[in-house]
Amino acid sequence: MRVLLIGSGGREHALAWKMSKSSILEKLFIAPGNAGTAQLGTNVDLQPNDFKAIKDFVLENEIGMVVVGPEDPLVNGIVDFFEGDEFLKGVGIVGPNKEAAQLEGSKDFAKEFMKRHNIPTAKYQTFTKDTLKEGQAFLESLKPPYVLKADGLAAGKGVLILDSLKEAKKELKNMLSDAKFGEASSRVVIEEFLDGIELSCFVITDGDAYKKLPEAKDYKRIGEGDTGLNTGGMGAISPVPFANPTFLDKIENQVIIPTIKGLKSDGITYKGFIFFGLINVKNEPYVIEYNCRMGDPETEVVIPRLKSDLLDLFEGVATGTLSERDVVFDDRSAATVMMVSGGYPESYEKGKKIEGLNKVDESIVFHAGTVADGPVIKTAGGRVLAATSYGKDLESALKKSYESLAKISFDKAVYRSDIGHDVL
Ligand code: AMP
Numbered sequence: 001m002r003v004l005l006i007g008s009g010g011r012e013h014a015l016a017w018k019m020s021k022s023s024i025l026e027k028l029f030i031a032p033g034n035a036g037t038a039q040l041g042t043n044v045d046l047q048p049n050d051f052k053a054i055k056d057f058v059l060e061n062e063i064g065m066v067v068v069g070p071e072d073p074l075v076n077g078i079v080d081f082f083e084g085d086e087f088l089k090g091v092g093i094v095g096p097n098k099e100a101a102q103l104e105g106s107k108d109f110a111k112e113f114m115k116r117h118n119i120p121t122a123k124y125q126t127f128t129k130d131t132l133k134e135g136q137a138f139l140e141s142l143k144p145p146y147v148l149k150a151d152g153l154a155a156g157k158g159v160l161i162l163d164s165l166k167e168a169k170k171e172l173k174n175m176l177s178d179a180k181f182g183e184a185s186s187r188v189v190i191e192e193f194l195d196g197i198e199l200s201c202f203v204i205t206d207g208d209a210y211k212k213l214p215e216a217k218d219y220k221r222i223g224e225g226d227t228g229l230n231t232g233g234m235g236a237i238s239p240v241p242f243a244n245p246t247f248l249d250k251i252e253n254q255v256i257i258p259t260i261k262g263l264k265s266d267g268i269t270y271k272g273f274i275f276f277g278l279i280n281v282k283n284e285p286y287v288i289e290y291n292c293r294m295g296d297p298e299t300e301v302v303i304p305r306l307k308s309d310l311l312d313l314f315e316g317v318a319t320g321t322l323s324e325r326d327v328v329f330d331d332r333s334a335a336t337v338m339m340v341s342g343g344y345p346e347s348y349e350k351g352k353k354i355e356g357l358n359k360v361d362e363s364i365v366f367h368a369g370t371v372a373d374g375p376v377i378k379t380a381g382g383r384v385l386a387a388t389s390y391g392k393d394l395e396s397a398l399k400k401s402y403e404s405l406a407k408i409s410f411d412k413a414v415y416r417s418d419i420g421h422d423v424l
Pocket residue numbers: 122147149156159191192193194195198220277288289
């Protein structure tokens with residue numbers, strides 16, 4: 001099969017790495033990709049939201065399957081574009097359509113969905129510019145900290161957690177009346193704060209059957225001990241020690257199954273990955289958020305633990321035959337640590353030469369923000385690369401990832417030295 005993978009991060013390098021091992025892969029293209037994906041297939045200079053250019057490329061290159069990595073093109077309707085085009089009808093596409101992608105694209109849609117299907121989540125109400133006063137009154141009825149969420153996609157920045165009521169009221173006004181996050185904050189979800197420890201679960205579904213992938217825990221803050229600004233994710237581990245079989249069963253019965261059934265009963269055909277962002281509150285799982293794609297860096301730790309042929313599963317999704325395919329996991333633990341540019345998640349410099357990549361032999365190095373300049377690989381983003389290692393347990397996997405990162409360097413490189421420490 002000839003495959004086009006859309007995206008350019010560590011997630012896409014990990015998906016490309018796994019697909020490149022498939023016995024049914026004929027040729028892999030990645031749009032736009034990075035220096036890591038270029039070692040596994042052909043990078044093509046296409047932007048994920050330029051559907052017309054993607055269509056032309058797919059037809060010219062006889063692509064049989066398109067795999068969409070990031071949320072943006074999904075929320076913007078790339079799947080609907082493919083399904084509605086007479087020339088693209090025969091091309092398999094992995095990802096939810098625009099309506100289904102609202103699970104991530106609109107916090108209010110996701111909360112309504114969970115309420116309708118009795119899926120455990122924080123209590124909430126949604127407000128607009130016209131109901132700002134009511135929103136401020138609702139804040140007064142809650143206990144701190146206050147959780148404010150821009151309804152739409154805001155590049156991971158749209159959630160504010162505030163300790164003071166005064167600050168929360170001010171920020172609500174900034175979001176609703178002063179468009180702090182643009183159109184994304186024209187509606188704001190205010191919800192009850194849940195106190196617990198987070199983890200993420202993933203399924204792949206063809207709209208009917210679903211298959212679970214290993215769970216993971218991601219480390220979102222830039223600083224040691226989970227302090228400082230939120231990032232896309234600084235590292236991840238899988239499995240998650242506190243997610244014992246009883247807790248995983250609760251997740252499946254109280255969250256995953258009601259979500260799959262709820263989508264079906266709402267008449268929404270969901271094909272692709274569902275990412276459940278969860279929190280464990282006194283041994284009960286609650287949904288913090290849905291994402292309509294795999295996580296990054298969760299993909300870098302979860303996909304290496306998948307033994308099955310990923311492209312075979314994608315074919316199952318595209319053809320509605322997922323129930324006939326097997327998902328087998330690797331029993332080993334895996335740990336991923338991200339190396340980022342100094343300054344990230346605020347401003348940072350690019351174009352730094354990365355050294356030592358060829359010295360790593362005990363980890364897989366997934367590229368995120370990298371670019372090849374002839375034989376030299378340079379930084380090209382905030383999150384630059386991720387070292388993933390296997391181990392008989394998390395401790396040994398983490399040790400290997402840290403040993404590998406010690407061999408890699410670039411000017412102003414930063415990584416957290418405490419990934420996994422809170423749960424070991
Ligand atoms: P989200 O974009 O919805 O995942 O929110 C970003 C982060 O904010 C989550 O990963 C949590 O750490 C935190 N968060 C979101 N909602 C809540 C909540 N209701 N209670 C506590 N923390 C939350």
